[in-house]
Amino acid sequence: MHPNVEVLPSNGQVRALFASIRSSETSRRKFIFDSNRVITMLVEAALAKLPFREKTITTPLGLPYVGAEFVCDICGVPIVRAGESMEKALSNIIQDVRIGKILIQRDEETALPVLIYEKLPKDVANRHCLLLDPMLATGGSAMAAVKVLLDHGVKEEHIIFVNLISCPEGIGAFCSAFPKIRVVTGEIDDGLDERKYICPGIGDFGDRYFGTD
Numbered sequence: 001m002h003p004n005v006e007v008l009p010s011n012g013q014v015r016a017l018f019a020s021i022r023s024s025e026t027s028r029r030k031f032i033f034d035s036n037r038v039i040t041m042l043v044e045a046a047l048a049k050l051p052f053r054e055k056t057i058t059t060p061l062g063l064p065y066v067g068a069e070f071v072c073d074i075c076g077v078p079i080v081r082a083g084e085s086m087e088k089a090l091s092n093i094i095q096d097v098r099i100g101k102i103l104i105q106r107d108e109e110t111a112l113p114v115l116i117y118e119k120l121p122k123d124v125a126n127r128h129c130l131l132l133d134p135m136l137a138t139g140g141s142a143m144a145a146v147k148v149l150l151d152h153g154v155k156e157e158h159i160i161f162v163n164l165i166s167c168p169e170g171i172g173a174f175c176s177a178f179p180k181i182r183v184v185t186g187e188i189d190d191g192l193d194e195r196k197y198i199c200p201g202i203g204d205f206g207d208r209y210f211g212t213d
């Protein structure tokens with residue numbers, strides 16, 4: 001495993017949630033509900049990686065308490081469309097968080113990822129970015145999205161890529177291309193099939209979440 005990859009600690013609760021969202025028998029309503037719970041855990045794990053500084057406050061008893069506060073500005077960047085399923089969890093945790101968008105599509109002829117649309121905060125270069133996409137399969141879209149962030153001046157070490165399910169092929173390609181980016185993932189699966197679906201996987205995450213299957 002690459003040193004920059006952190007997997008959500010496995011326990012009964014996490015395994016039950018993954019069993020629910022991976023099952024072909026799970027209703028859309030439950031799929032969304034349980035996916036949102038895992039996404040919240042992943043976003044919290046990613047936020048815990050951001051820089052903090054010590055902060056001392058006074059409690060109602062007039063006593064000092066040494067805690068911490070964020071020292072960086074944050075931006076969430078979902079890769080449209082499936083990554084938008086992760087946006088709400090971030091804005092539920094960080095009030096008024098800035099959200100950019102990147103849309104990458106695969107060119108039918110060349111099979112290469114092409115940038116179709118991007119909109120990022122003007123000061124994105126000074127922010128720590130949480131790149132959001134639920135599935136790290138080949139890594140093609142995520143790598144193209146990272147290039148967009150780097151072109152806008154975001155520092156590689158200020159990007160955290162958050163996803164629910166990844167696989168060795170995607171992790172290998174992504175982490176070799178961007179060795180300073182940290183990856184927070186829910187579970188690492190066995191690999192890709194010939195259609196580039198993650199196995200055992202979850203199916204098409206965007207279709208199941210947005211009800212277009």
Ligand code: URA
Binds near residue numbers: 135137199203206
């Ligand atoms: N995207 C998905 O939604 N599922 C996969 O298995 C791979 C990419």
